[in-house]
Amino acid sequence: MSKTSAGKSKKLSSQSRTSEYPSPFEKAPSTIEPFLPQLDPSQIYITHIDRHPRDYKKQIFSFAVFVNATIAALLLWRIYAITPKYFALLQTIFGYANSESVDTIRTTRSEQVWIVLRRTGMMAFDFFVFRLIGPWPLTFFLERPANPVTWRWNIGFKAEEVVVRVSRNWTGEDLMKGTKRGEDSPFFKTRIEPAIETQFMEKTGYLMMGGNWDLDFGLMQDAHVLLKQDKMKVEAFDRYVLAHHEKAGWLAWKFATVDVSGGDVGLELRKAMEGLEDEETTDKTA
Numbered sequence: 001m002s003k004t005s006a007g008k009s010k011k012l013s014s015q016s017r018t019s020e021y022p023s024p025f026e027k028a029p030s031t032i033e034p035f036l037p038q039l040d041p042s043q044i045y046i047t048h049i050d051r052h053p054r055d056y057k058k059q060i061f062s063f064a065v066f067v068n069a070t071i072a073a074l075l076l077w078r079i080y081a082i083t084p085k086y087f088a089l090l091q092t093i094f095g096y097a098n099s100e101s102v103d104t105i106r107t108t109r110s111e112q113v114w115i116v117l118r119r120t121g122m123m124a125f126d127f128f129v130f131r132l133i134g135p136w137p138l139t140f141f142l143e144r145p146a147n148p149v150t151w152r153w154n155i156g157f158k159a160e161e162v163v164v165r166v167s168r169n170w171t172g173e174d175l176m177k178g179t180k181r182g183e184d185s186p187f188f189k190t191r192i193e194p195a196i197e198t199q200f201m202e203k204t205g206y207l208m209m210g211g212n213w214d215l216d217f218g219l220m221q222d223a224h225v226l227l228k229q230d231k232m233k234v235e236a237f238d239r240y241v242l243a244h245h246e247k248a249g250w251l252a253w254k255f256a257t258v259d260v261s262g263g264d265v266g267l268e269l270r271k272a273m274e275g276l277e278d279e280e281t282t283d284k285t286a
Contacts, residue, residue, distance in 0.1 A: 020247065020248060021182075021248060022182025022245075024182065024253045025182055026253070027249075028249070029236075031236040032232070032242075035219075035222070039219070039250070041172065042173070043166050043167050044166070044172050044191075044241065045165065045241070046165040046195055046213070046240070047163065047164050047165075047239070047242065048205075049161065049163070050160070050163050050205040051159065051160055057204055060204055060206055061148070061157075068136055068141065072141070078129070085100070085122075089119070148206070148215075154224075158224075160234050161220075162234065163215070164219040164237075165195065165214065166214055167212070167213065170191060174191075175187045175243060192241060195208075195213055196239075196255050239255050240253065240255070
């Protein structure tokens with residue numbers, strides 16, 4: 001085989017190995033491997049380090065505790081106050097006379113309609129309050145296997161905290177399968193880039209929950225266990241997007257931050273470095 005043919009073969013082989021990973025993802029580095037077995041292959045993850053001051057983190061979390069505790073107290077009061085009324089209404093269904101019974105002979109039709117509307121409104125109000133707001137304190141204090149309270153209880157407030165976000169209402173298949181994968185996928189533009197945008201990354205980790213991303217408090221605790229056991233370094237978690245590939249396993253993208261108005265900051269830095277190298281080459285040639 002000629003040198004030219006060998007060179008072409010080597011080049012094609014290199015391209016095929018690269019193309020099996022949807023850009024900009026690469027094989028996950030060995031430094032993060034101890035963390036990967038705990039991840040769900042069907043999800044997308046973003047990890048970074050929250051370096052906000054401890055006092056600031058305490059203020060944010062204390063406010064969250066106050067809000068959720070207040071909501072929980074109001075809901076418990078509502079249950080205490082309204083339970084006798086619902087119990088009386090239930091008794092009327094089985095034919096027992098009580099304060100909630102309606103005398104159809106002594107009341108007018110309009111009064112009966114008003115009673116029905118008032119009770120329907122009360123039930124609708126309670127349903128939506130407990131359906132929409134009720135889960136907030138439940139997930140904050142009691143969600144299993146982990147919740148914000150157990151997270152803070154176990155790791156406290158550190159100068160450097162590992163933040164792990166997990167995809168919400170979308171999965172890895174949306175990003176890694178189909179004709180458009182990786183950065184060509186519309187989910188890359190609409191889900192990942194906004195999540196690593198420069199201004200958004202200035203938030204403390206607890207404020208990063210939203211419609212597309214949730215915090216995985218269990219994984220954040222696991223990450224700090226690995227750090228405590230010296231199985232990983234904190235830098236290994238800094239600014240990675242993690243996605244599972246059915247053939248290659250876990251892939252990672254080490255990102256800078258994305259400026260929505262001006263493009264990829266990492267790309268701009270690379271261009272600047274390339275420009276400096278070109279200038280140095282020109283100077284040496286001259």
